[in-house]
Amino acid sequence: MADEAPRRVTIGDVAALAGVSRAAVSKVVNGTGKISPATAARVQDAVRKLNWTPNAAAVALRRSRSRTIGLVLSRPGALEIGATSSLLISGLESVLAPRSYGLLLYLVDHTADDETRAYRTLAEDRRVDGVVLTDSRYGDTRFALMRSLGLPAVLIGTPADGDPVPHLDNDPPGAGVDDAVRHLLELGHTRIAYIGGPDDRVQARARHEMFDATMAAAGLQPVASIATDYSPESSADRTGRLLDAAGTRPTAIVYGSDPMAIAGVSAARSRGLVVPADLSVIGFDGLPIGAWLDPPLTSVHRDAVQRGRAVARRLLGLLGEDVGEPPPLDRPHLLVRGSTAAVR
Amino acid sequence: MADEAPRRVTIGDVAALAGVSRAAVSKVVNGTGKISPATAARVQDAVRKLNWTPNAAAVALRRSRSRTIGLVLSRPGALEIGATSSLLISGLESVLAPRSYGLLLYLVDHTADDETRAYRTLAEDRRVDGVVLTDSRYGDTRFALMRSLGLPAVLIGTPADGDPVPHLDNDPPGAGVDDAVRHLLELGHTRIAYIGGPDDRVQARARHEMFDATMAAAGLQPVASIATDYSPESSADRTGRLLDAAGTRPTAIVYGSDPMAIAGVSAARSRGLVVPADLSVIGFDGLPIGAWLDPPLTSVHRDAVQRGRAVARRLLGLLGEDVGEPPPLDRPHLLVRGSTAAVR
DNA sequence: CGCCTCGCGTAAATCGATTACCCTGTGCGT
């Protein structure tokens, strides 16, 4: 019968088996200090034989480094995580795992005081060496908070007001919207609307502005440029209202996300309109499922996995880890599928 | 100018400020030992004043408990996490966060040897107190591995071959498929097919079997009962083949997931068929986006958030945490939307 | 021959909290 508690193997056991001191073992596995090849080999053997792994808590305590980073997802109204976040996570993991870093997930509601508390414990527990932040807002206090708490942080996206928080710099906010608009212009559309996310989100606002700017550059007045809460419901509602306005009905709408675009298509259909014949629609994010819809959804594709990878690299770099130069990000590009057509 | 390293506040600082020993502080914050109300108050004050939080690594080392649990997601071929996993995570977090447990994410490819190694380090690092496993397969060795490593584990789903791994017991495998089939029978369908996931997955196989059993109970022979790799591509392909078979074309198809159903609809359309007039379609998982499709997708809805919550409770219970009796799970139920209709 | 320098390891302090055990007063029963 096996012992109740087989007592975990420690560095001491390895040292004993190899006939050296614990310090020697540590030096061998960390490659620090001077150890002769002969003893090193004996130690390696012992490690393998006992199947020893350094206790993460002990290392964390001694080094004040947990080899764990946090991902803070501000959870939207509903209790769910977006499809894009999933891809981000994959990207992060693909950089972290090979370096034996862990990824700790935090879901925080962003009611101001709950949020501050969440971030505070985040820093004080010292469970993570750094954090990845998402979804920057105007008047965002989180970056300042992280700085004052001394917790390295990297933002996915772009900070408002030139906040110095590290982020991916070749990730121009609003990029891709211009391509979408130009695509529509080439198809002959002039009556174009934009329905996107809330204006206190840096990214959503940047897209709005990019939309307006691109239209202006073409000498056109947008039919509408609307901020919503990102929900399919709002999108369907606002789309419906635009389509019901007899004289000023748009012939094309650009949306802030794929789900919003899908809801928009639904609203158009329920009014007897055909997409793309009567209304062209462009989404944002290029989710794979879009290809199977009818019509297949034209969308601005951004590679979330790639961005996750890049951010992970950036953060590890900040932590003094040796990661190569992060490869530059691909620009968002328009995935032309079937939901856009020449204006009649 | 602030010091380079402001040295983190420790229990010693709190003790000094309160004029007691470190042991006393520990006893106060943990509610162990005997401390007079007066000193307790002084300690509480000091804690608040210094904004102290116990160092997670130190506690983990001393108690051999990290207050962190791991979620192992076996990542499918593509580098992504399914929508259902996102909901699971939300559910888990909603139980873990209030108890100050962390959630550490592991993405593992399931090539056998890489997998074993991943799980091994999982247990030996001792970064987590327990793990949540997903996606049980036939001949799954992970549960035995976890047992032999002494790492508490709970499975989301049902183990094969009566493996004793803890899991949610009122979560009958295959449930919901019967409702889907009966719904179709009521609509007058008799030529029904099933296209689902791979047969080495316990859940996918259970659904197949449930499909076959329900058909048999109605005295019907399935048009087909097909195992695929869960991808939309395969689904579209197999759907197309069924529809092209002149004499034996099904009038209804039940799918193993919503994305598969969506791809199926696409395949039907490309052959000039109308859903649901010519073909009824039922998906699985009831993703919110399904409501906005055309036609809105009828689907078997299962509450992933709820399951996440239940599993978290179960695991914490195993770890000796005091969680109430987990509330029973809702049975999956059919969300009748617009993709099913009476047979012509 | 004496002294210094490497090379290779070891002993012991340390990270920050928890906890088993011990010490000191009081209050109370007899």
Place this chain on the structure above:
DNA sequence: ACGCACAGGGTAATCGATTTACGCGAGGCG
């Protein structure tokens, strides 16, 4: 007046690894 129980709190060992400061022997050099 003595002894005892118990409340209240302190001392020091401990968790498992890393790291600093040193010890020791061999070889080089003047």
